[in-house]
Every structure is written in C-alpha cells, then in structure tokens.
Amino acid sequence: MGELFPIGCGVVLGALAGWLRPPLRRPITGVLAIGLGVLATVVSGEAAISWAFVLIDIPMVAVAASVGFLLVHRLGRATRKEEHEEAG
Secondary structure (H helix, E strand, O other), X not given: OOOHHHHHHHHHHHHHHOOOOHHHHXXXXXXXXXXXXXXXXXXXXXXXXXXXXXXXXXXHHHHHHHHHHHHHHHHHHHHHHHHHHHHO
C-alpha cells in the first residue's frame, strides 16, 4: 500500500504532461518525477530507513508518468476519432 503514493503521483503527472508543449514536456516531467520520487520517499517514511529507497521511488514515478501520459493520449485520440465519425 505504501507504493500507491508514487504511482498515483506519476499517473497524475503523466496526465498533466499532455498539457505541456512538446519541447518542454520531457525536461519538466523529468524534474517533477525526481522531486515527486524524493517526496514519496520522505512521506512514506522510507527515508528514515535509507535514502537508497529514492532510487526505487524516482523510477516508479517516472514509469507511472509514462503510463499516465500514454493512457490520456490514447483515450483522447479514441474520443476525437468517435466525435469525427459521428459528425461525418
């Protein structure tokens, strides 16, 4: 259950990344994934045990952000396709 926070943050980050201009999308998402990964380590209390957990949480946020971005992108494409078919 402790890994829901980084996964949730990543999915939300990925969903919001679609609003960014493409040249800025990767750098901003990367920096925010690092920040949210560190935050997840601190919030879960893993930092008190070892800061090595940040090496797990950062990639977890980044992968979840990629999944969130792809889901929103695919769903948006499917929705636009349906609207186009109904109109035409």
